Amino acid sequence: MSINSRNKGAAFERQIANALIEDLNLKNPVKRILEQTRTKELPDLMLGNWCIECKAYGTGAEPRTDWWDQVLASSQGSNLKPALVYKFNNRPIKVRVLASSINNKIKNNLITVDLLWPDFIQIILELFQEDIELHEQNFQA
Numbered sequence: 001m002s003i004n005s006r007n008k009g010a011a012f013e014r015q016i017a018n019a020l021i022e023d024l025n026l027k028n029p030v031k032r033i034l035e036q037t038r039t040k041e042l043p044d045l046m047l048g049n050w051c052i053e054c055k056a057y058g059t060g061a062e063p064r065t066d067w068w069d070q071v072l073a074s075s076q077g078s079n080l081k082p083a084l085v086y087k088f089n090n091r092p093i094k095v096r097v098l099a100s101s102i103n104n105k106i107k108n109n110l111i112t113v114d115l116l117w118p119d120f121i122q123i124i125l126e127l128f129q130e131d132i133e134l135h136e137q138n139f140q141a
Helices: 003-023 065-074 117-127 129-138
Strands: 045-047 050-057 081-088 094-098 112-116
Touching: 003 045, 003 050, 003 117, 045 129, 050 065, 065 081, 094 117, 112 117, 117 129
Parallel strands: 050 081
Antiparallel strands: 045 050, 081 094, 094 112
């Protein structure tokens, strides 16, 4: 990975962290997990039980399979939910999640849903207040 693409990736992670703070009205920062550059299977960001991997890429429309595999590996745990935030040049920010993360009646963990960023934020606000509260509480200690 070139330094330029590393800088682009870090800038996109910061953009998403700031968007989460603003769009979810968080009081506490969403910090980048800097160890992820040295340790495999760590997400770029965490929000409650959401493991968030961020990818910005020049051309394309669909995220690469290895990006999704990476976020699945980082979310291996009891209640952890994977989210792949991705953006291609001149395209909107999208988020891929497991359908079962949104609706626990869906048992097949191979089914994914791609959402526009505002839709993902609305789902977090409506269905995952406990993750917002968990994030805010982690900064109280």
